[in-house]
Amino acid sequence: MNAKELKKYFPILDQEVNGHPLVYLDSAATSQKPVQVIEALNDYYRHSNSNVHRGVHTLGNRATDLYEGARDKVRKFINAASTKEIIFLRGTTTALNLVAQSYGRANVKESDEIVITTMEHHSNIIPWQQLAKATGATLKYIPLQEDGTISLEDVRNTVTPNTKIVSVMMVSNVLGTINPIEEITKIAHENGAVMVVDGAQAAPHLAIDVQKLNCDFFAFSGHKMCGPTGIGALYGKQDLLEEMEPVEFGGEMIDFVGLYESTWKDLPWKFEGGTPIIAGAVGLGAAIDFLSEIGLDNIEQHEHKLASYAMDTLSDIPGIVIFGPQRGKERASVVTFNLDDVHPHDVATVLDAEGIAVRAGHHCAQPLMKWCQVSATARASFYLYNTEEDIDRLAASLLKTKEYFSDVF
Amino acid sequence: MSFNNLDQLYRQVIMDHYKNPRNKGAIEDGSVTVDMNNPTCGDRIHLTMKVEDGVVTDAKFDGEGCSISMASASMMTQAIKGKDIEHAMKLSHVFSEMMLGNDYPDNLDLDDIEALQGVAKFPARIKCATLSWKAMEKGLQSEK
Numbered sequence: 001m002n003a004k005e006l007k008k009y010f011p012i013l014d015q016e017v018n019g020h021p022l023v024y025l026d027s028a029a030t031s032q033k034p035v036q037v038i039e040a041l042n043d044y045y046r047h048s049n050s051n052v053h054r055g056v057h058t059l060g061n062r063a064t065d066l067y068e069g070a071r072d073k074v075r076k077f078i079n080a081a082s083t084k085e086i087i088f089l090r091g092t093t094t095a096l097n098l099v100a101q102s103y104g105r106a107n108v109k110e111s112d113e114i115v116i117t118t119m120e121h122h123s124n125i126i127p128w129q130q131l132a133k134a135t136g137a138t139l140k141y142i143p144l145q146e147d148g149t150i151s152l153e154d155v156r157n158t159v160t161p162n163t164k165i166v167s168v169m170m171v172s173n174v175l176g177t178i179n180p181i182e183e184i185t186k187i188a189h190e191n192g193a194v195m196v197v198d199g200a201q202a203a204p205h206l207a208i209d210v211q212k213l214n215c216d217f218f219a220f221s222g223h224k225m226c227g228p229t230g231i232g233a234l235y236g237k238q239d240l241l242e243e244m245e246p247v248e249f250g251g252e253m254i255d256f257v258g259l260y261e262s263t264w265k266d267l268p269w270k271f272e273g274g275t276p277i278i279a280g281a282v283g284l285g286a287a288i289d290f291l292s293e294i295g296l297d298n299i300e301q302h303e304h305k306l307a308s309y310a311m312d313t314l315s316d317i318p319g320i321v322i323f324g325p326q327r328g329k330e331r332a333s334v335v336t337f338n339l340d341d342v343h344p345h346d347v348a349t350v351l352d353a354e355g356i357a358v359r360a361g362h363h364c365a366q367p368l369m370k371w372c373q374v375s376a377t378a379r380a381s382f383y384l385y386n387t388e389e390d391i392d393r394l395a396a397s398l399l400k401t402k403e404y405f406s407d408v409f
Numbered sequence: 410m411s412f413n414n415l416d417q418l419y420r421q422v423i424m425d426h427y428k429n430p431r432n433k434g435a436i437e438d439g440s441v442t443v444d445m446n447n448p449t450c451g452d453r454i455h456l457t458m459k460v461e462d463g464v465v466t467d468a469k470f471d472g473e474g475c476s477i478s479m480a481s482a483s484m485m486t487q488a489i490k491g492k493d494i495e496h497a498m499k500l501s502h503v504f505s506e507m508m509l510g511n512d513y514p515d516n517l518d519l520d521d522i523e524a525l526q527g528v529a530k531f532p533a534r535i536k537c538a539t540l541s542w543k544a545m546e547k548g549l550q551s552e553k
Contacts, residue, residue, distance in 0.1 A: 018414070343474065343475035344475075345450060345474075345475035345476075345478075345534065346419075346475050346476050348533075349415070349418065349531060349533070349534060352533075353414060360450065361449060361450040361451055362450070366451070369451065375452075375453070375473045375474075376450060376452075404415070404419075
């Protein structure tokens with residue numbers, strides 16, 4: 001694949017910021033959107049907008065077909081067995097909360113354990129903290145190795161027959177670590193626990209096969225994979241979802257409503273209370289078409305090269321500290337770093353003056369920042385539209401940042 | 410090395426306060442203690458102030474953050490020391506107008522604080538500059 005050619009599909013990238021051509025290195029926060037997605041949203045609102053699953057009228061049918069068609073695209077994208085296993089939700093956070101609130105409340109008791117890791121994003125920590133508080137269960141953390149990876153031995157030592165839920169991110173939004181989900185799932189299952197995967201940073205970048213992973217739940221967000229904000233999906237194994245109660249009640253999710261009792265629709269609609277995120281799903285469907293046409297394997301290969309190039313280039317900058325797996329080690333295309341004593345906010349402000357967008361702060365992973373022994377870091381993250389030239393621009397500007405702050409200090 | 414627009418933000422006096430913070434530390438018997446953080450970026454400040462007969466007789470800060478937040482805290486403690494609560498609140502009001510890019514009354518002696526004017530042109534950094542001032546306001550509010 002040719003990233004330079006692909007860049008042309010992203011109109012937002014064709015602009016100057018502070019007098020320099022924009023270099024967008026914040027895709028781990030949210031990705032940019034190709035014209036295909038922008039046009040799909042536009043087209044939906046211009047020609048098909050209507051509520052779904054009710055009207056007899058033509059637009060209602062068209063909107064329903066588009067919405068359910070998008071569900072099948074998601075199913076294929078992650079290789080789920082059935083569309084009944086795909087629930088459209090606002091994003092990864094909502095999806096993980098649904099699992100904690102529904103599956104968790106019904107299956108976790110006081111003597112049980114919930115296991116996560118120290119590298120998790122807040123959205124895969126707090127739902128479990130709350131569940132542990134509500135049930136009296138124990139929340140346990142799989143520790144990190146010095147290089148920011150987790151060892152299967154530590155997983156085996158942390159997960160016990162009392163563990164009911166193991167929830168782990170597939171790719172770290174800070175360290176760039178790629179976790180061995182298939183193996184962790186095996187250990188979870190051997191102990192009788194369900195395996196939940198936070199796929200927010202994985203789905204945009206790696207080919208996902210939920211049947212091969214054999215995980216029980218897989219959550220991801222559309223906006224990090226070229227889709228619109230406000231749409232994401234939860235995959236769950238059908239037998240588990242069948243047993244689970246909805247957490248949101250109201251229109252759209254009901255079968256029969258009486259004065260004092262009601263029944264729910266079948267899967268997946270019983271979890272989609274209220275008018276669904278129709279346009280969002282249509283946009284996500286267009287994003288999946290776009291990514292699939294390029295090929296997730298090609299995207300993965302491109303980003304692998306970018307990550308290696310970034311690690312080689314940035315590791316040579318004097319005074320830089322890079323967190324997570326070091327040069328030469330397997331990692332995703334996100335590089336989190338600090339530069340000398342310059343605070344990451346100051347780094348990000350200087351880079352912005354050079355037209356380069358990076359993230360600075362704690363990246364919604366405060367426990368991980370504590371583990372890194374810093375209060376904040378800067379992060380550059382790459383996607384299919386980034387090139388080696390973008391990384392050269394970043395490296396050159398970091399050298400200027402160093403020089404600038406050594407001058408003013 | 411120079412970035413023209415950045416020089417408006419990173420003025421020499423700001424860098425001086427960042428490198429050599431005034432009133433760094435904590436007052437052991439401080440009558441007012443405020444802890445505040447900026448949840449979006451991880452900046453945090455621990456502010457202690459001694460207030461006697463309505464006058465801030467001492468102020469010290471500790472914390473972590475970028476050059477703008479730490480320099481602002483240093484300047485803030487310097488500006489309120491020896492001033493009465495009303496005066497400190499007025500300064501805080503003037504500072505917040507300055508951050509919004511609004512005109513502000515010029516009858517107060519702002520001294521080093523004026524160097525922070527440039528922050529108004531960097532919207533993402535305004536929260537860094539105002540953290541210590543918000544902490545001070547919160548602390549003195551309870552003393553009024």
